[in-house]
Amino acid sequence: MLRNILLCILLTLSPFAVAHDHGAGDIRIEQPWSREMPPVAPTAAVYFVVHNAGSEADRLLQVETPVAGKAEMHEHLHADGVMKMQQVQEVAIPSGGEVAFMPMGYHVMLFDLKQQARNGERFPLTLTFERAGEVAIEVVVLSQPPAESTGHAH
Template sequence: MRILRSLLLGVLLVPFHLQAAQVEIHQPWLKETIPGSENGAAYLTLTNTGSEPLTLVGASTAAARLTEIHHHRMADGMMIMEQLPELILPVGEPVVFQPGGHHLMLFGISQPFKPGDTVDFVLQFSDGNEVTFTADVRSIHD
């Protein structure tokens, strides 16, 4: 019993450091939902302010059944969209999510997004850290 107590006390005294991902999020937004659509996309700029590259491995929102990291690229003269299993955020270099480029693709949205709404998101990183942010919904005419 004394050994178990000593062991537990030793574990409690070991410093425990869980540092949040060092990332700045700028101008997060979504366009309002196109009538009849159950999907959407979110845009933002991420800047890694840490000293090591960060790896974004996922995103989620309660406003959609599924959220994936996507990007557009040209293939055989056609623009295609594809899922990215991860996205490296280099130190100090902004990574822009914008129409026609990187974006967070939302599938199965629970309610249409309207201008003035806000949507909460969580970004997941390979080191286990998570970062939350809120995006504003803009008009499809903006």
């Protein structure tokens, strides 16, 4: 009975009450999340922070997930007084540094979704780094961005 009570408590905790930290080698991925979108939305975005504790820089080269037909890395740019989004082929992760994938910055765009995920659901995303290799993470879907997602720069 105690086991069932503990299981119920764990299932009712906020998605970020437990740290969501994934990694390989010197690379750590912190707090991967995606915003809940309307069921008819054709795309979604994924955000997280990449930390590189190593003495050598790394590069994020590819992203993929089984929940979408295509996943791409994008960034927002302010050019000629207009904000625009463009695909990037790689993202440099400096040694001893971090890069935040956050709204209005770097982010992962998911296209051709099989269905939109709902608040509290999770889905897998694989990040492929030049040095660290593949890092499988679990993305949590939230109705509102976590407070911590606005405190990082890239």
